[in-house]
Amino acid sequence: MMLFGKECKRIIFSKIYLLFFAAVFFFSFYTQIWSDLSNDQDSFIKPKPGRDDYGITLIDDPEVLTQESTAQLLNDLINNEFTTYPYGFIHVVHLKGSDKEKLSIILQKLTGFPDPENYVKSNCKIAGTWGDTDEVYTDYEIPELNITDRMSIEDFRALMTEADNILGGGSSYAPDRIDQEFCLGPMSYEQALERYNELIEDDKVTNGYARLFCDYHGIFMVLFPVFLIAVYHSADKRSKMEQLIYTSSISSVRLTLTRFAALVSCMMLPVLFTAVLCNFRVMQFYGAAGLDHFAMIKYSLIWILPTVIAVTGIGMLLMNLIHPIAVVLIQFAAWFFLAMMGPLSGHFGVFDIIIRHNTEYGRSEFMDSLPVFIENRVFFTVLGLVCAFAASFVWDLRRGGKLGGNKMPRKLFARKS
Amino acid sequence: MDDRIEIKNVSKFYGKKQALNDVSLSIGKGMFGLLGRNGAGKTTLMKTLAGLHPMSGGSITVCGVPISKVKEIRSMTGYLPQEFSMYPSMTCEECLDYLGTLSGMSKGLRRERIDEMLVRVNLDEHRTKKVKQLSGGMKRRLGIAQALLHDPKVLIVDEPTAGLDPEERIRFRNLLGEVAEDRIVILSTHIVGDIEAACEKAAVMNDGRILHNGKVDDLLRAAEGMVWSAVVETRFLTQIKLLYPVTGMVMKDRDTIVRFISEGTPDISGAEAVKPNLEDAYICCLYRNGCIENGGDI
DSSP: OHHHHHHHHHHHTSHHHHHHHHHHHHHHIIIIIIIIHHHOGGGGSOOOTTOSOOOEEEOOOHHHHHHHHHHHHHHHHHHTOEEEOTTSSOEEEOOOHHHHHHHHHHHHHHHOOSSHHHHHHHHSEEEEESTTSOOEEEEEOOOOOOHHHHSOHHHHHHHHHHHHHHTTSOBTTSTTTHHHHHOEEEOOHHHHHHHHHIIIIISTTHHHHHHHHHHHHHHHHHHSHHHHHHHHHTHHHHTTOHHHHHTSSSOHHHHHHHHHHHHHHHHHHHHHHHHHHHHHHHHHHHOSTTOOTTHHHHHIIIIIHHHHHHHHHHHHHHHHHSOHHHHHHHHHHHHHHHHHHSOSBSOOOTTOSOOOBOSSOOHHHHHHTHHHHHHHHHHHHHHHHHHHHHHHHHHHHHHTTSSOSSOHHHHHHSOOO | OOOOEEEEEEEEEETTEEEEEEEEEEEOSEEEEEEEOTTSSHHHHHHHHTTSSOOSEEEEEETTEETTOHHHHHHHEEEEOSSOOOOTTSBHHHHHHHHHHHTTOOHHHHHHHHHHHHHHTTOGGGTTSBGGGOOHHHHHHHHHHHHHTTOOSEEEEESTTTTOOHHHHHHHHHHHHHHGGGSEEEEEESOHHHHHHHOSEEEEEETTEEEEEEEHHHHHHHTTTTEEEEEEEGGGHHHHHHHSOEEEEEEETTEEEEEEEOSSOOSSTTOEEOOOOHHHHHHHHHHHTTSSOTTOOO
């Protein structure tokens, strides 16, 4: 415990930790404390009957899905401009040759038109002017296609997946995005009331916001820790203290695991700190009564702690094997790629380190995924601990001179002289 | 319990390069010097003794404990590496406290030993100074303090005086002499003066081999009759250097007093045998073992 305290002190009083803390606090403040709550005033008002608009929601209507997505695909084909997000970054695709033909064939199957592009250009063109200006624009008003009369929803989805593949993935027609992009409809009063009650009564408000809080912090805590781990890990070598530590009598497992625990604990501090701040922020809008004041802390420990454990364990193991700078580059790139890849909500598997739930609503959707969520968090906790133990084993080899700095493969496979 | 370090037929390879070649030594209490050129294998031997390098062959026991029992070896050994420092933003006291914790010392014992060590190495007044504010000599003294903190039976110091000014070097040697009273201290150095001033026994190493092992006086005795001095015209110096290993030269106008090694009577008029110092004895040892050839540079 004494060593744990000393390691925590070393971390907390380092410059890199101040930067880490500031980064987590800044992004937390920017995404939640300042942004979400203040911009989403509707969340706090109980819906009243008789209003025209209660917002939009995801609906289960094959007619809407097939019509809206096919119309958009047709428009995109006519303009030959498809916006995709293959690796989280925007990419505009312009099709040529056989790919364009393949997409036309898909649209033939979907629309029933022999030449959908020319049919729409000839028959569906509309023109107008922008606002009060004389600037003329042309658009295409796609007629009712009645796709569900010609094919099953499964066949439709298969064709859209094929279209997404032609576009290189990450388009609005991808299986994990198509519903959220095109299957939206107006929310009814009953739905709005149910959503409100779910947040107020079941989630006691803070549980809903805690999921949103963890959605953002799940990303921060995957991206930022590698910098702190790298600086902390290389401190012994930079300070030329490595050999003094190697020759002390502490066991490699004890030292490595203590440092691992110190890193994890210190990295959780800004998370818990901002969790408390967010709780106060929610209190500002909803009042203290009826809130679950431990929700933010509870979710942070269940949701974010396993992420931190995994990222720290993996980072420590890799830094014992290869140069810390290489680890920073590899890990940051890998985590960033993973963070940008998935949808904003739902659809996570056991092996997805980043779990997205970018809304304070959707309790039932989250609860439906709870078994997968638990398996996921247990998996990453175990993975992090296994990596930490492996890191202590590798460190012990280095300590005894059996494994050199960055020459692992050579050392491992060299014959004993 | 056995209070000796027994090194038997130890060898160490780095790939194909042999760093230690059949090294055997028996080291008892007191200060033992390990003298050799840079690259002679001293640091490899030191690191092997400190459990930082595995051996390729042979055996080592430290006070009866085989070197393979690293935990026990580490708890009875203090090590001061050739190049070291400590976390720059920690104070002297904090550094010792941290390393004491790593050595499993209790809080009370740490406090007591830190006070004792800081006084012993004359850093008591600087206990709250940060490591980054210490001079080279102060850092070395702090290094000795950390190596002695857990009261080890064996202290291994690798090139501790390199880079220190003469005053600091003397102070450091005296400190080592004091701590060697009740433990084994192995001092590795390429500075002959350190051995001469501090060690009763020493080994000379070259190319991973032990060339001499015994009392420093024996090394001096072995060089008797081999060290010569002559006053020669400076213009003949090049020829003399080609014929004999030269250990010293003092220029005087057109003449030079030259000190050199020769196994027999040298072919220089006026040459007289002189009493060897340890530096001469060390060069003689290298010469006898074929590490220096006639006409070769020392």
